[in-house]
Amino acid sequence: xxxxxxxxxxxxxxxxxxxxxxxxxxxxxxxxxxxxxxxxxxxxxxxxxxxxxxxxxxxxxxxxxxxxxxxxxxxxxxxxxxxxxxxxxxxxxxxxxxxxxxxxxxxxxxxxxxxxxxxxxxxxxxxxxxxxxxxxxxxxxxxxxxxxxxxxxxxxxxxxxxxxxxxxxxxxxxxxxxxxxxxxxxxxxxxxxxxxxxxxxxxxxxxxxxxxxxxxxxxxxxxxxxxxxxxxxxxxxxxxxx
Ligand code: BJW
Ligand code: ZN
Numbered sequence: 001x002x003x004x005x006x007x008x009x010x011x012x013x014x015x016x017x018x019x020x021x022x023x024x025x026x027x028x029x030x031x032x033x034x035x036x037x038x039x040x041x042x043x044x045x046x047x048x049x050x051x052x053x054x055x056x057x058x059x060x061x062x063x064x065x066x067x068x069x070x071x072x073x074x075x076x077x078x079x080x081x082x083x084x085x086x087x088x089x090x091x092x093x094x095x096x097x098x099x100x101x102x103x104x105x106x107x108x109x110x111x112x113x114x115x116x117x118x119x120x121x122x123x124x125x126x127x128x129x130x131x132x133x134x135x136x137x138x139x140x141x142x143x144x145x146x147x148x149x150x151x152x153x154x155x156x157x158x159x160x161x162x163x164x165x166x167x168x169x170x171x172x173x174x175x176x177x178x179x180x181x182x183x184x185x186x187x188x189x190x191x192x193x194x195x196x197x198x199x200x201x202x203x204x205x206x207x208x209x210x211x212x213x214x215x216x217x218x219x220x221x222x223x224x225x226x227x228x229x230x231x232x233x234x235x236x237x238x239x240x241x242x
Contacts, residue, residue: 003224003234010205011179011238014092018177019085020195021098021105021228024184024210028079028229031072031102035186041065051158055126059142059150066153067137070120078108081183081228084236086110091239095173099185099192101155114166114173116192122154162191174198181235183209183228187216207235 004011023033032038039046044061048054055062078086086109088094096105096113101120105113124131127149142150156162174180180199187193196206196216208220209231217223224231 003226003231004207004222004238007205007207007222008238014179014205016093016173016177017088017095017179017181018173018195018199018204019094019096019098020174020180020182020185020192021085021096021100022183022185022187022192023100024186025081025098025228026076026079026100026102026104027184028081028227029076029104031069031076031100031104033184035188041068047158052160055152055157059152063138063141063143063153066120066155067141070134070137073102073104073120076104078104079229081232082108082110084232088236088239091236095177097170097174097192097195099189114170116156116162116166116170118153118155118163120153120155123151124154126150126152167191170195171198175202177202177204179205179207181207181209181232182216182220183232185210185214186212187214 027033034046049062049065082104085094085096085105089111094112096110098105098113098115099117101115101118103119103121121134123134125145125147128145128147130145131154145151174195175198177199180196182196196219199206206220207222207224208217209224209228211225211227
């Protein structure tokens with residue numbers, strides 16, 4: 001039986017689709033995930049590196065981690081999963097709520113993307129309100145702001161709040177969708193992992209695409225135990241047939 005056969009008839013009339021994505025959707029592009037066997041960089045636990053304490057302890061080290069990841073991201077391409085989501089805009093109202101900072105959804109052509117955890121090409125001052133896009137790598141790290149304090153990647157670390165305007169919008173679109181597809185995220189990090197709850201309150205259909213079980217798998221209407229680059233094109237093909 002085909003992957004989405006069970007809900008095919010329900011899906012035909014869907015208007016508003018929200019994707020909640022995480023590191024797993026970029027895995028097939030060659031971007032490492034955070035947990036599991038990928039969760040180490042130079043023998044550091046990446047969960048410890050993604051904290052404000054790690055940054056203040058060793059800003060140079062954390063900058064090196066982001067520089068290396070930025071170089072990797074610039075060298076890879078969106079995969080069939082990202083592309084399928086972008087193509088779906090032809091057939092439905094699509095919003096992407098991503099925890100990823102890699103920009104690959106936008107590169108694939110998605111026009112409505114909310115970056116919940118910031119972006120690898122943005123920087124901000126650790127003290128003042130200065131924010132900017134990164135145009136080239138800094139010759140010295142950590143780079144300094146005009147105010148004299150250190151600049152940091154404009155991403156959200158543990159213990160920090162998500163950008164409030166982005167999070168407000170994310171909650172609203174999650175609460176208004178008819179179908180939510182949760183792809184490539186372990187759903188262990190809050191508040192992003194509460195987005196399916198808002199969708200469920202709106203009686204949306206919930207589909208999870210992940211080769212592994214998550215804590216919320218049992219809440220889903222359908223679980224596809226496959227990779228996003230395989231499952232998402234198949235999902236989108238149903239809309240093309242109609
Ligand atoms: C595939 C696949 C394929 C593989 N196809 N699938 C105790 C103390 C302090 C805080 C807390 C606490 N308890 C809870 C908190 C809150 C905390 C939290 O949730 N912690 C938990 C870990 C316990 N959250 C926060 O602190 C957040 N802020 C907040 O809550 O503010 C309020 C507050 C303020 C002050 C104090 C306390 C609260 C902020 C969270 C920020 C997370 N930041 C990071 C780094 C971003 C920048 C960067 O990228 O470097 O975000 S951490 C990292 O985790 C990153 C990710 O976006 C995020 C989620 O990970 P994701 O994407 O799910 O990846 P993985 O690796 O976990 O999973 C990959 C999945 O893909 C797996 O399931 C695979 O099976 C699957 N997969 N291949 C499909 N081909
Ligand atoms: Zn500054």
